[in-house]
Amino acid sequence: MNNIPNQPLEMTFKRVFDAPRELVYKVWTEPQHFANWWGPKGFFLEVAKMEVRPGGIFLGCQSSSDGNHVMWGKFTYQEVVTPEKLVFIQSFSDEQGNTIRAPFNANWPLEIMNIITLEENEGKTTLMLNGGPLNASTDEQAAYDVTAPMLQQGLEGTFDQLADYLASQK
Incomplete structure (x- = not known):
């Protein structure tokens, strides 16, 4: 299954982690590890399903520490x-994994394509993330464009948590 669109992806994010590639890949693909670092700071992730294979699904629920903010999301691995x-398509979802609108913006794109590559050099891993809306309407694209700087900042925080988690796994 290789349904990667021929459209430009709008966000590029690069980060070097002080860990071997196999470990970085493992914490991206095993639920017991992924739940320990993915998502915004101050949120907890419960992994309901994680089938890392083409056509497989990740389904998880993020909740704030006070329990007032709960969001379901899914990845469909390509x-x-x-x-x-x-390579996966990321969406907000309900508990059953049905794609829904983002709770924070009715114009947020339904699907975001993410392409993650990992390259190892001398025991360190460079992670490159390319992403952007998939099949977005004009309004959805505009909502994404306005929010892109905050999205970039959120990724920084998430990848800070990943770096900390990787350090704890050595």
Whole structure:
């Protein structure tokens, strides 16, 4: 299953982690690890399902520490090349995994394509993330464009948590 669109992806994010590629891949693909670092700071992730294979689904629920904010999300994996590449479509969902609108913006794109590549050099791993809306309407694209700086900042925080978690796994 290789349904990667021929459209430009709008966000590029690069980060070097002080960990071997196999470990970085493992914490991206195993639920007991992924739940320990994915998502905004101050949120907890419960993994309901994680099938990392082409056509497989990740389904999880993020909740704030006070329990007042609860959001379900899913990834639908398009391409998986162990331990170097993950391609998935990310969406907000309900508890059953049905794609829904984002709770914070009715114009947020229903689907975001993410392409993650991992390259190892001297025991460190460079993660490259390319992403952007998939099949977005004009209004959805505009909502994404306005929010992109906050999205970038959120990724920084999430990847800070990933770096901390990787350090704890050595």
